[in-house]
Amino acid sequence: NAGVTQTPKFQVLKTGQSMTLQCAQDMNHNSMYWYRQDPGMGLRLIYYSASEGTTDKGEVPNGYNVSRLNKREFSLRLESAAPSQTSVYFCASSAPRVTGEKLFFGSGTQLSVL
Amino acid sequence: RKEVEQDPGPFNVPEGATVAFNCTYSNSASQSFFWYRQDCRKEPKLLMSVYSSGNEDGRFTAQLNRASQYISLLIRDSKLSDSATYLCVVILNTGGFKTIFGAGTRLFVKA
Numbered sequence: 001n002a003g004v005t006q007t008p009k010f011q012v013l014k015t016g017q018s019m020t021l022q023c024a025q026d027m028n029h030n031s032m033y034w035y036r037q038d039p040g041m042g043l044r045l046i047y048y049s050a051s052e053g054t055t056d057k058g059e060v061p062n063g064y065n066v067s068r069l070n071k072r073e074f075s076l077r078l079e080s081a082a083p084s085q086t087s088v089y090f091c092a093s094s095a096p097r098v099t100g101e102k103l104f105f106g107s108g109t110q111l112s113v114l
Numbered sequence: 115r116k117e118v119e120q121d122p123g124p125f126n127v128p129e130g131a132t133v134a135f136n137c138t139y140s141n142s143a144s145q146s147f148f149w150y151r152q153d154c155r156k157e158p159k160l161l162m163s164v165y166s167s168g169n170e171d172g173r174f175t176a177q178l179n180r181a182s183q184y185i186s187l188l189i190r191d192s193k194l195s196d197s198a199t200y201l202c203v204v205i206l207n208t209g210g211f212k213t214i215f216g217a218g219t220r221l222f223v224k225a
Contacts, residue, residue: 035215042118042201042215043158090157101146101205103213105157 006106023091137202
């Protein structure tokens with residue numbers, strides 16, 4: 001079972017460069033999410049998509065854009081990377097009735113912005 | 115004040131010990147509660163849901179105290195493989211749903 005697959009696993013960018021993190025899930029889940037995790041802090045929601053065709057801002061959306069390409073795929077784009085975006089990024093999906101419950105996570109992307 | 119607070123630890127315990135973690139939340143609109151486990155450099159994985167009536171899964175017991183606004187996780191007969199960070203998660207219902215993660219409690223189980 002693949003579950004939630006995200007790529008790349010590691011990335012180093014220079015300030016101002018752009019990149020897209022890819023995420024796909026094969027569990028037929030309606031909801032998908034992008035989180036970032038920083039030392040000493042809980043995971044913080046960047047953007048989420050409650051269903052195909054919809055996206056909403058989370059707690060820390062500035063500097064990011066997302067695309068819900070179809071039910072399976074949800075990508076996160078950094079248009080102009082900044083050192084403050086150095087973090088570990090996790091994609092997640094869920095199916096239950098309440099958005100945010102019982103999340104299944106991808107294996108993460110370690111991003112460093114120099 | 116953080117919406118969800120956990121003691122970061124680390125908790126260092128010997129194999130076979132019983133260890134308990136608490137997590138406090140500040141918003142009374144909190145509706146659902148979970149514990150996740152996160153191994154070093156890995157993704158979080160759902161460990162168990164938390165209910166007011168208590169929830170037990172093998173060596174793990176989770177409790178919710180709505181009056182005092184905290185949840186707990188008890189691990190009995192600790193194994194080396196229990197070494198991980200345990201994340202407390204609260205879902206608020208304030209018109210829309212908001213999921214809040216605690217920063218986690220680190221546990222080291224030693225032989």
